[in-house]
Amino acid sequence: xxxxxxxxxxxxxxxxxxxxxxxxxxxxxxxxxxxxxxxxxxxxxxxxxxxxxxxxxxxxxxxxxxxxxxxxxxxxxxxxxxxxxxxxxxxxxxxxxxxxxxxxxxxxxxxxxxxxxxxxxxxxxxxxxxxxxxxxxxxxxxxxxxxxxxxxxxxxxxxxxxxxxxxxxxxxxxxxxxxxxxxxxxxxxxxxxxxxxxxxxxxxxxxxxxxxxxxxxxxxxxxxxxxxxxxxxxxxxxxxxxxxxxxxxxxxxxxxxxxxxxxxxxxxxxxxxxxxxxxxxxxxxxxxxxxxxxxxxxxxxxxxxxxxxxxxxxxxxxxxxxxxxxxxxxxxxxxxxxxxxxxxxxxxxxxxxxxxxxxxxxxxxxxxxxxxxxxxxx
Amino acid sequence: xxxxxxxxxxxxxxxxxxxxxxxxxxxxxxxxxxxxxxxxxxxxxxxxxxxxxxxxxxxxxxxxxxxxxxxxxxxxxxxxxxxxxxxxxxxxxxxxxxxxxxxxxxxxxxxxxxxxxxxxxxxxxxxxxxxxxxxxxxxxxxx
Numbered sequence: 001x002x003x004x005x006x007x008x009x010x011x012x013x014x015x016x017x018x019x020x021x022x023x024x025x026x027x028x029x030x031x032x033x034x035x036x037x038x039x040x041x042x043x044x045x046x047x048x049x050x051x052x053x054x055x056x057x058x059x060x061x062x063x064x065x066x067x068x069x070x071x072x073x074x075x076x077x078x079x080x081x082x083x084x085x086x087x088x089x090x091x092x093x094x095x096x097x098x099x100x101x102x103x104x105x106x107x108x109x110x111x112x113x114x115x116x117x118x119x120x121x122x123x124x125x126x127x128x129x130x131x132x133x134x135x136x137x138x139x140x141x142x143x144x145x146x147x148x149x150x151x152x153x154x155x156x157x158x159x160x161x162x163x164x165x166x167x168x169x170x171x172x173x174x175x176x177x178x179x180x181x182x183x184x185x186x187x188x189x190x191x192x193x194x195x196x197x198x199x200x201x202x203x204x205x206x207x208x209x210x211x212x213x214x215x216x217x218x219x220x221x222x223x224x225x226x227x228x229x230x231x232x233x234x235x236x237x238x239x240x241x242x243x244x245x246x247x248x249x250x251x252x253x254x255x256x257x258x259x260x261x262x263x264x265x266x267x268x269x270x271x272x273x274x275x276x277x278x279x280x281x282x283x284x285x286x287x288x289x290x291x292x293x294x295x296x297x298x299x300x301x302x303x304x305x306x307x308x309x310x311x312x313x314x315x316x317x318x319x320x321x322x323x324x325x326x327x328x329x330x331x332x333x334x335x336x337x338x339x340x341x342x343x344x345x346x347x348x349x350x351x352x353x354x355x356x357x358x359x360x361x362x363x364x365x366x367x368x369x370x371x372x373x374x375x376x377x378x
Numbered sequence: 379x380x381x382x383x384x385x386x387x388x389x390x391x392x393x394x395x396x397x398x399x400x401x402x403x404x405x406x407x408x409x410x411x412x413x414x415x416x417x418x419x420x421x422x423x424x425x426x427x428x429x430x431x432x433x434x435x436x437x438x439x440x441x442x443x444x445x446x447x448x449x450x451x452x453x454x455x456x457x458x459x460x461x462x463x464x465x466x467x468x469x470x471x472x473x474x475x476x477x478x479x480x481x482x483x484x485x486x487x488x489x490x491x492x493x494x495x496x497x498x499x500x501x502x503x504x505x506x507x508x509x510x511x512x513x514x515x516x517x518x519x520x521x
Contacts, residue, residue, distance in 0.1 A: 119388035132474075
């Protein structure tokens with residue numbers, strides 16, 4: 001255990017299309033909801049972390065005077081890293097109460113900065129000239145190699161989206177709730193072979209925020225604490241072409257194994273799993289790199305409904321980036337779902353969810369952060 | 379295939395030799411003279427053992443198709459769907475590229491097929507290393 005807990009958690013009031021709010025206000029809406037959830041105001045917060053926008057912007061905007069600041073920005077899993085850094089900062093006395101915010105006008109583009117890749121960067125020199133057009137043509141690049149090496153079929157890849165839609169069908173806040181079949185996925189528009197539209201994440205607007213403090217202060221807050229049992233992080237490469245192994249994420253392995261050891265848990269202890277799913281192959285890589293499945297067996301594991309409602313390892317129970325929402329930096333929503341499951345307040349609640357593992361990815365396969373949450377401090 | 383709208387690399391002092399090499403129809407890699415590790419992209423030290431003692435040498439230009447996607451969305455520099463590909467070079471490193479002299483279809487683009495480098499002038503200063511299937515290729519090898 002880390003001795004640190006989540007005592008406030010919330011998403012933006014709305015999700016999906018929110019053209020009437022700027023990106024900063026999406027942060028603020030989620031942050032204010034999280035403060036209300038924790039029964040505190042900005043005056044009680046002395047640490048702030050965010051990604052995509054500068055922590056300076058949000059501290060000023062929200063009226064926070066921090067003694068600790070983290071602007072780690074490694075893509076969509078940045079918030080997992082913020083949780084980890086906040087745990088260390090609170091434990092060492094650099095601050096007492098940390099706000100981690102995320103807001104992203106991914107669909108409407110209101111007040112949103114860009115992510116340019118400079119022509120002199122390594123990616124600008126050695127990837128961009130060959131015509132990649134964002135994540136659908138980059139995150140997806142390794143999967144044909146996986147399919148050939150491990151015999152995964154197009155139908156198996158499609159099943160990832162089908163199972164996650166099963167979860168989304170139970171979630172009134174999910175962007176897409178109508179159940180779909182493997183054929184529906186394979187008949188949807190081809191975006192970048194072998195990826196069809198329904199194997200790619202949504203593009204939506206939204207935000208989320210977490211408030212962390214020492215677990216022994218938990219009685220001061222209205223909701224039961226969600227304990228942070230362990231954390232891990234790593235980075236591999238800013239270029240998907242330079243992954244050490246096209247069928248595995250080194251950052252997943254490092255972050256995941258560190259977090260599980262830190263938490264003192266084994267695979268059997270995990271009741272609920274979130275694996276950041278910007279594209280349908282990510283849960284397959286995640287299940288294997290975390291060690292829940294042997295190499296080459298995760299697609300069968302999903303096909304056999306083990307991660308579906310009623311299965312032995314419920315995964316991406318909000319519907320995931322494929323069906324719930326995906327603003328661009330989805331990691332915050334995966335964290336929110338883990339917190340809801342441990343609190344027992346998720347729309348598709350898993351029975352007896354005492355330990356939840358949340359794995360994030362960022363900058364294609366560039367970075368990873370992992371957080372293990374628990375109902376009890378262990 | 380190429381029009382002026384393809385994004386162009388901007389060489390840095392650490393990568394200039396690579397782009398000078400492609401201008402001369404050579405695919406240049408770097409090798410550590412301490413541990414013999416060959417690596418890409420360019421940098422003036424070995425990412426395996428941190429030695430600054432490295433040398434530049436011309437690669438064979440041969441490789442195999444490691445993976446790819448076929449982008450369906452229109453890109454101003456390409457006519458119709460095009461493959462963004464990864465090639466495993468004979469010397470070890472992997473690089474992103476496009477496949478030329480080949481239909482941009484899953485049937486034509488078979489993983490592990492042998493490839494040979496081609497150099498395509500995309501601006502006055504830049505030639506990009508692209509790759510073609512070996513089977514129907516005239517001999518463009520640099521050895």
